[in-house]
Amino acid sequence: MSLTEIKNEKLEGWNRPARMESGGDGELLEVAMGPHHPSTHGVFRMDVALDGERVVRLKPVFGYLHRNHEKIAEGQSYLASMPYTDRLDYICPITNNWAYALAVEKLTGQEVPERAEYLRVILGELTRFQNHASSIGFLIQEMGASGTPLMYAFREREKILDLFEELTGARMMVNYMRFGGCRVDASPQWLDHARKVVAALAGFVDEFERFLATNEILMARTQGVGVLRPELAVNAGVTGPMLRASGVNYDIRKVDGYGIYSRFNFRVPLGDHGDVYDRFMIRILEMRESIGILQQALKDIPAGPVMSPTAKIRGFRPKPGEAYGRIEAPKGELGFYLISDGGSNPYRYRIRPPSLINLTILEDMCLGHDIADVVLIFGSVDIVLGEVDR
Amino acid sequence: MKSVEEIKSAIEAAIPGAAVELVSNPSPSGQHSLRLAPECAVAVAKFLRDDAELALDFLSNVTGIDWPDSLEVVYHLYSVTKKHGPVIIRMHTVNRTDQVELPSLTPIWRSAEFQEREIFDLFGIIFTGHPDLRRLLMWESFKDHPMRKDYVEPDDFEYEPTAHDEVLKRAQAHKDREQGSGIREQGPTTA
Numbered sequence: 001m002s003l004t005e006i007k008n009e010k011l012e013g014w015n016r017p018a019r020m021e022s023g024g025d026g027e028l029l030e031v032a033m034g035p036h037h038p039s040t041h042g043v044f045r046m047d048v049a050l051d052g053e054r055v056v057r058l059k060p061v062f063g064y065l066h067r068n069h070e071k072i073a074e075g076q077s078y079l080a081s082m083p084y085t086d087r088l089d090y091i092c093p094i095t096n097n098w099a100y101a102l103a104v105e106k107l108t109g110q111e112v113p114e115r116a117e118y119l120r121v122i123l124g125e126l127t128r129f130q131n132h133a134s135s136i137g138f139l140i141q142e143m144g145a146s147g148t149p150l151m152y153a154f155r156e157r158e159k160i161l162d163l164f165e166e167l168t169g170a171r172m173m174v175n176y177m178r179f180g181g182c183r184v185d186a187s188p189q190w191l192d193h194a195r196k197v198v199a200a201l202a203g204f205v206d207e208f209e210r211f212l213a214t215n216e217i218l219m220a221r222t223q224g225v226g227v228l229r230p231e232l233a234v235n236a237g238v239t240g241p242m243l244r245a246s247g248v249n250y251d252i253r254k255v256d257g258y259g260i261y262s263r264f265n266f267r268v269p270l271g272d273h274g275d276v277y278d279r280f281m282i283r284i285l286e287m288r289e290s291i292g293i294l295q296q297a298l299k300d301i302p303a304g305p306v307m308s309p310t311a312k313i314r315g316f317r318p319k320p321g322e323a324y325g326r327i328e329a330p331k332g333e334l335g336f337y338l339i340s341d342g343g344s345n346p347y348r349y350r351i352r353p354p355s356l357i358n359l360t361i362l363e364d365m366c367l368g369h370d371i372a373d374v375v376l377i378f379g380s381v382d383i384v385l386g387e388v389d390r
Numbered sequence: 391m392k393s394v395e396e397i398k399s400a401i402e403a404a405i406p407g408a409a410v411e412l413v414s415n416p417s418p419s420g421q422h423s424l425r426l427a428p429e430c431a432v433a434v435a436k437f438l439r440d441d442a443e444l445a446l447d448f449l450s451n452v453t454g455i456d457w458p459d460s461l462e463v464v465y466h467l468y469s470v471t472k473k474h475g476p477v478i479i480r481m482h483t484v485n486r487t488d489q490v491e492l493p494s495l496t497p498i499w500r501s502a503e504f505q506e507r508e509i510f511d512l513f514g515i516i517f518t519g520h521p522d523l524r525r526l527l528m529w530e531s532f533k534d535h536p537m538r539k540d541y542v543e544p545d546d547f548e549y550e551p552t553a554h555d556e557v558l559k560r561a562q563a564h565k566d567r568e569q570g571s572g573i574r575e576q577g578p579t580t581a
Contacts (some may be wrong), residue, residue, distance in 0.1 A: 062526055063526065106418065107417055108418065194422065237448060238501075250470045299546075318417065321415050321416045321422060323417055324466055350451070357501055360501060
């Protein structure tokens with residue numbers, strides 16, 4: 001019996017949470033996968049019920065890394081939360097900074113200078129590249145190819161982190177963006193260094209793809225595994241590479257055209273089957289598009305200030321009101337929803353975490369598969385627990 | 391895309407008796423929203439999702455808010471097929487103590503499943519019709535809702551490794567308070 005048949009039989013409506021009955025003698029083995037399981041990317045637990053090796057129930061358990069970030073942000077000024085956003089998705093601090101800065105800029109109506117927009121795009125796409133490279137590396141690692149593919153990815157990531165360090169002073173906790181611009185300007189040397197790094201990235205993607213894309217074991221383990229249908233993906237709020245792997249053309253860089261993304265020429269790769277293999281392949285293709293955007297941005301970057309001269313960075317009190325700002329982070333739609341009551345702190349500070357919401361359909365994707373495939377399906381979602389639990 | 395006023399009249403035309411109120415947003419973002427009466431919220435949500443012109447098939451973000459006199463939930467809706475949005479709908483509870491039920495929109499949009507659980511956990515809004523309403527981030531035996539403005543943090547005394555007079559005094563006060571309030575009668579459970 002294939003997975004879809006099982007699901008159609010047991011579901012009352014196509015968007016209801018999936019259920020499965022045991023086909024055997026009714027005796028289920030319950031396994032707590034995590035919070036220390038090496039494949040859970042941090043402290044995360046899945047309570048899995050198994051019939052033999054087949055998954056018949058899977059309940060994710062969250063909260064091991066919960067520190068009530070949203071509450072902490074309500075107690076401090078707008079600027080004071082900026083370094084804290086680095087710790088959300090700590091693989092991609094730049095895009096977290098960006099989403100938060102965008103929301104505050106919407107709330108206060110601030111403009112961002114041209115050069116700062118270019119720097120944001122350059123750093124954002126470098127972030128996307130290293131996120132996709134390492135997430136593929138982790139996925140392959142979980143498939144059993146210990147070390148080597150992951151280290152290939154980390155070798156490139158290291159070059160990008162060196163660029164971050166040179167510009168911002170930190171490899172990961174960059175605290176780079178400000179409301180109305182960026183904290184420091186990039187020197188001509190930095191831009192030259194970045195051009196050199198970007199020029200070498202295409203070779204890495206080619207190599208990575210040649211090693212992996214037609215690998216027999218990878219294909220056997222991932223094709224047809226963890227299929228996510230497009231209607232369910234949209235209904236369940238799945239975003240980012242996962243949504244596009246299911247064949248839904250929705251990239252916020254294209255849809256909203258925030259910042260200056262409407263100026264760049266890039267394509268949105270789409271998957272056909274929505275399985276683990278498509279999610280892997282989409283990330284490879286998105287890395288190529290990122291390189292294209294990086295080359296255009298590094299060519300066109302204008303001179304000028306990186307902070308708007310009228311920008312209010314600290315000590316400002318936005319008018320009462322609210323704003324929702326969202327960007328296409330490497331993991332999906334990252335949004336910040338801010339409500340101001342006219343004070344110097346936000347009255348409500350809400351993060352829309354793509355990692356958490358992409359896990360909504362984890363059970364649906366895993367039902368009927370072997371327990372060994374759960375590790376791959378979970379890995380293909382690409383989450384970071386700092387963002388899931390906040 | 392239709393303006394908020396047009397969406398309001400479209401809802402009122404499609405669902406007779408639906409109480410929809412326009413909430414204007416004075417901030418430069420200009421994101422105005424619609425306040426729905428909880429009784430008609432599920433019907434309105436279904437209309438917003440299935441209407442051919444609006445096609446708001448993607449519920450992006452669900453936020454809980456603790457206002458001084460009520461609790462509120464805000465839903466940010468987008469359309470993947472039409473590529474427009476956001477349309478913002480909100481509902482509020484009668485008060486913030488005993489009448490905190492709101493209808494769940496999880497049957498309309500699955501993406502609300504975890505987000506409504508989180509709001510139930512951190513704000514204490516009870517979503518009727520939610521398929522699996524459990525705490526999401528705090529442990530099951532936890533009492534209280536940490537995101538509420540009047541939440542009092544536990545006066546944990548454990549961080550100081552060497553106990554001396556001051557710490558011991560605080561520890562005793564903590565113990566008394568715990569026993570008095572019933573918060574944290576038991577530690578984290580495995581459930």
